[in-house]
Amino acid sequence: MGALINPSILSADFANLERDLAAIRGADYAHVDVMDNHFVPNLTLGLPVVERLVQVSPVPVDAHLMIEDPDRWAPAFAEAGAASVTFHAEAASAPVRLARELRRHGARAGLALRPATPVEPFLDLLGEIDMLLVMTVEPGFGGQSFIEGTLPKIRRARAAIDASGLDVWVQVDGGVSRSTIERIADAGATVFVAGSAVYGADDVAAEIDVLRSMADGAHRH
Numbered sequence: 001m002g003a004l005i006n007p008s009i010l011s012a013d014f015a016n017l018e019r020d021l022a023a024i025r026g027a028d029y030a031h032v033d034v035m036d037n038h039f040v041p042n043l044t045l046g047l048p049v050v051e052r053l054v055q056v057s058p059v060p061v062d063a064h065l066m067i068e069d070p071d072r073w074a075p076a077f078a079e080a081g082a083a084s085v086t087f088h089a090e091a092a093s094a095p096v097r098l099a100r101e102l103r104r105h106g107a108r109a110g111l112a113l114r115p116a117t118p119v120e121p122f123l124d125l126l127g128e129i130d131m132l133l134v135m136t137v138e139p140g141f142g143g144q145s146f147i148e149g150t151l152p153k154i155r156r157a158r159a160a161i162d163a164s165g166l167d168v169w170v171q172v173d174g175g176v177s178r179s180t181i182e183r184i185a186d187a188g189a190t191v192f193v194a195g196s197a198v199y200g201a202d203d204v205a206a207e208i209d210v211l212r213s214m215a216d217g218a219h220r221h
């Protein structure tokens, strides 16, 4: 599978989300950051807005739920038509039950880890998920700088997934840009969320292509 580029609309213009979604029609998914001001110290948008974004987005929606009690709230995002729904391991009470419910609603199930959360306790759950999201900044805000110390975790996650033979995608989110994407791809990620790097570019469509080809061109060691 080639690299997937999922621009984060957290860096879009919230008064012009339909226009800014149209600008990323060449991307793979639209990454939508849902924050509740409890799991993270920021508040963005919720289910009613995501329902409409799913309807107008030219690409499937990748919902990243930075919320408490995802067991209660996440399934509704799958029912709303988000193609991928990712919840945080630190917040979920019953991650397997939740992942199964998301899949039952037809969504890909994603499990996210904060930068300081190790991957090893979750490796036994790989068969229950479609994607592992390794956060490469502390969740809550766009425009932060990439945490280099997360690279070994990406590498360990990739090695474990390869060893398992399962087709679990490794997504990275936070500080992805031209200056970091090759190292992240080299560590084994294949799905790249980029907010400020894409929406801050003069030519949004061209930036998506540049990031994708840099990731595809990076050598895995």
Ligand SMILES: O=C(CO)[C@@H](O)[C@H](O)COP(=O)(O)O
Pocket (backbone or CB within 6 Å): 008, 010, 011, 031, 033, 064, 066, 137, 138, 139, 140, 141, 142, 143, 144, 173, 174, 175, 176, 193, 194, 195, 196, 197
């Ligand atoms: O989930 C988050 C932040 O918590 C992200 O999806 C950000 O939106 C990424 O922004 P950049 O680091 O790419 O600017």
Ligand SMILES: [Co+2]
Pocket (backbone or CB within 6 Å): 008, 031, 032, 033, 064, 173, 193
């Ligand atoms: Co995100």
